[in-house]
Amino acid sequence: MLDPFEQQEMTDRVRRQLSTIIDPEIGRGIVEMGLIYLIEINAEGDVSIIMTTTTKGCPAAGFLTDAVRSSAASVPGVGNVEVTLTYEPMWHPEMMQS
Amino acid sequence: MPGATLSRWTMSYFAAALSCLVAGLILTASGFGYPSTAIEDPESLAVIHLIAIGWLGLLFAGSLLQFVPVLVSRPLETPCLSLPVLLLMMVGLGLLLTGFLGLADILPLWSWTLPLGGSVLTLAFAGLLWMVTKTLAAARPLPLPAKFVALGCAALVGVAVSGLLLALPLSGVTANRYLVGFLLEAAPSHAYLGLVGWMTVTAIGVSYRLLAMFLLSPERSRMTSRAVGWLMAAGLGIVVGGILLAGSGISSTATIYLATAIGGVAALIYGLDVHFIFRERKRKSAEMNVLASLAAVAMLIASFVLFEASALSDLPIDLARPAAYLFVFGWLTGLGLGQLYKIVAFMTWLECYGPVLGRAPVPRVQELVNERRSSAWFLLYFGATVAATVALIAAAPTVFRWMTLAQLAAICALVFEFAQARRLAIVPQEIRLPDGVRHPQLFLPSFKGSSQ
Known part of the structure; x- marks a missing residue:
């Protein structure tokens, strides 16, 4: 069982791990681009991630969600990983970190 | 998903x-x-x-x-x-x-x-x-770019049917009076349906999505974009009307000129849309595919201007055929080559590196191409296309042939660049073939995986 502090710490580790995944077209990390909307970790270490892609129907969407799933699962201590792809809200360029 | x-x-x-x-x-x-x-x-x-x-x-x-x-x-x-x-x-x-x-x-x-x-x-x-x-x-309900594709599909029906009807009297298998009249009058309308109705309308629709996507520009459903669609639809309606009357021996020249004028206005508004998309982009550096698209759009507008000049002026020179040449090679081919430059690299990236994304270091799509070298080929291509059009206007066939040779050289060089992208030849050695990545086939599918 993880306490809230450990959950927060693990969330940061998952976020850091996901930041190594690049958007192939833009060449910037998907975290930096604002494509990861939410990372939630429960007391059992199960991770729930809500993400998007720069455009709806992006042919790379399947690969990106697979990459996020396997990358998050590679963080020590992480249990099950659930990745949800959403387009609500739609991503827009202002979501990128400058 | x-x-x-x-x-x-x-x-x-x-x-x-x-x-x-x-x-x-x-x-x-x-x-x-x-x-x-x-x-x-x-x-x-x-x-x-x-x-x-x-x-x-x-x-x-x-x-x-x-x-x-x-x-x-x-x-x-x-x-x-x-x-x-x-x-x-x-x-x-x-x-x-x-x-x-x-x-x-x-x-x-x-x-x-x-x-x-x-x-x-x-x-x-x-x-x-x-x-x-x-x-x-x-x-x-369809998003606006897809509505353009749907309109293009309707024009494709027209171009296929009219082409079939043209083939019958041209081959001599029928001497039907309506079809012979159709043969004499309908060819320009057949070309309009194909080059403007199917290809240009489709290209405009898809470009609204792709340009915004590649430039990280907000995707807006602009009133101007809808106006482009309605004007193109009106132009096509007029051409279809003309083509139906062509078999009765009624000249389709007037309908073609009218449709071309409407298409020209649509092209101008489309040019404005491209300007807005470019101005609102978040990605400041425009890559070669975008620059080639911008050059192609300029040639689209220029070719409509030439068409209109041929209709309105009494100059003793042929402007309509050079305009058609510029339309096919400057606009459609220029746009096509520019998009191929990106699509080939992007699809190759998806095929090779998509499955290992997040598990191994992978290159960016841009690292599959040589932008500096390719930009020289695009410059040669567009320059030769403009020069070939001018040579047609000036009725200088020898210059025209040399310029088509230059176009051919540029295209062969670009084909080489596309093949280099497919072979991953430009990708830095250390990230070229991570574990699990194999060289793709040059142009055939791999017959593995779940792609269609």
């Missing part, structure tokens, strides 16, 4: 299309067909259809299979038709060209080849339309 997949046969469509483009330019540079012979001569018709169906038709068909799913966020319906459609298009084109070369006394004249070629092509386009319209129908 909402989304699109990798179209299995699109790269094969592109390879066949580029082969036809190279063949067409070799013929033109060697003095075969227009402008060495009249544009309505069978030699010219062979080259025109090699470029229009072989190059542009296959390019657009292959692109639609990949990008319609992107536009509507749904997988392609009945993707198993992709290969039969490709084969039927190639066989139909072969028959059509055999028919034209027969009429030119270069091959034995078999009168059945033209109508049979037209029928096979109609069957191929029916298969393409089945895949595209079924995918669109399942995704209603």
